[in-house]
Amino acid sequence: MIGYLWINDAEAAARWVPLRANPNQGGWWDDRLDDAKARGLTPSEALIEMIRNPPGSSGVVPGSLTVAPHSAAVDDLAGYAPRERPWRASAAVLLGLAFGDAMGYPTEFMTMEQITAAFGPWHEMEMPLSSDGVVRVTDDTQMTLAVGEALAEITTSPRATGGAWGAAQSLAPAQVEAALRRHLVAWLHSPDNNRAPGQTCLNACAALERGIPWQDATVISSKGCGANMRVAPVALVPGLTAEQRSGIAQLQAAMTHGHPTALAASDLTAHAIWLLSHGCALDDLLTQLRLYALQSRRKYHGDWLGDLSRKAGAPDPATYIAFGWDECLSALDKVTEALRTPDRDMDPSRAVGAGWVAEEALATALYCLLVVHGYRRAPIQRGAHSSGDSDSIAALAGAFAGALNGPRFWPDEWTEVLEYRDRLLALGQLWD
Structure with a gap:
């Protein structure tokens, strides 16, 4: 496991969140997201394409597609500490x-x-x-x-x-x-x-x-x-x-x-x-x-x-x-x-x-x-x-x-x- 992809069609948003332990792995997912956006794909269309045709030797784990309440939940899965209320x-x-x-x-x-x-x-x-x-x-x-x-x-x-x-x-x-x-x-x-x-x-x-x-x-x-x-x-x-x-x-x-x-x-x-x-x-x-x-x-x-x-x-x-x-x-x-x-x-x-x-x-x-x-x-x-x-x-x-x-x-x-x-x-x- 090297990280997570999340997409949100309502906000036309998508992001790659690498595991905190391996922050430099999987940069090609960012490149694929950028390429899909340039071709006019929606985030969900981009994700479907990447599931079917994964870049390089990496791929989306079968059966892992699910819904998160917000992107902070994905950050939490990837091992990043949640932001607390800022001081003052x-x-x-x-x-x-x-x-x-x-x-x-x-x-x-x-x-x-x-x-x-x-x-x-x-x-x-x-x-x-x-x-x-x-x-x-x-x-x-x-x-x-x-x-x-x-x-x-x-x-x-x-x-x-x-x-x-x-x-x-x-x-x-x-x-x-x-x-x-x-x-x-x-x-x-x-x-x-x-x-x-x-x-x-x-x-x-x-x-x-x-x-x-x-x-x-x-x-x-x-x-x-x-x-x-x-x-x-x-x-x-x-x-x-x-x-x-x-x-x-x-x-x-x-x-x-x-x-x-x-x-x-x-x-x-x-x-x-x-x-x-x-x-x-x-x-x-x-x-x-x-x-x-x-x-x-x-x-x-x-x-x-x-x-x-x-x-x-x-x-x-x-x-x-x-x-x-x-x-x-x-x-x-x-x-x-x-x-x-x-x-x-x-x-x-x-x-x-x-x-x-x-x-x-x-x-x-x-x-x-x-x-x-x-x-x-x-x-x-x-x-x-x-x-x-x-x-x-x-x-x-x-x-x-x-x-x-x-x-x-x-x-x-x-x-x-x-x-x-x-x-x-x-x-x-x-x-x-």
């Missing part, structure tokens, strides 16, 4: 989100021609500094802090048994809703809330301040990206169950954006960050997200969402939430299609979507991450250099890149002058 992943995610937000801030309402004239090619973009030498962010980062600090407040109680983990596992929907309400209203009245915040967030937070049920305060018809631009902290709180992460991700979205797609896209965004920060390989990411969406498609979190589906006029809760997941699945399909013929120099908003709505912000940010293979600062540069909602796209791309790479990839000189640096790092320190 939380800090890396939050810093990445803020850096992307800051880089996309000045380009949000510019055309591609204007962006190129002002900042040069996308891969040469630098972090913009304000006149006082500070890296300024938008309401994307401000609202992320509101969500993060609300969760920190209720998971660090000294009375909680088991520390932060015990506090997280005992969270109740009413407790989370009350904390989110306090912090969102505080953001509404912050003197720093002058970065062109979305009207949906402003209206809903004003209604929340009046003390009415959040299901009446939310803007039922809105699925704007304000729902998921701020969800990253939900993926980072240690000790949450999968059910809690999903419920909280959807609740924090639903309190301002009541459309089912806003809920599903927020849930999926948090899950993407959680997957990447726990070692999901880039070549598995879209497959894992699609699987999660399919499994969640008709799961309505009644404990967290209450009667929101009824207020939205849906015939039943499952139908309500399924609509949102279906739109997210369609958005993932757009990413897959765009990556079949990847063009790093194409405007991401043209390749996938402008990102003004939640599922497009997620999809376009994923594209920005994947088209550059998650390398260093390239995901946020590519997201900021776009004709759509560039700050939100780049913010999510930065959160994904941080989850994938850890904090060492963000330049210290950026962190030192970042607005809200201390608050972001405090959350990172708490959760890491």
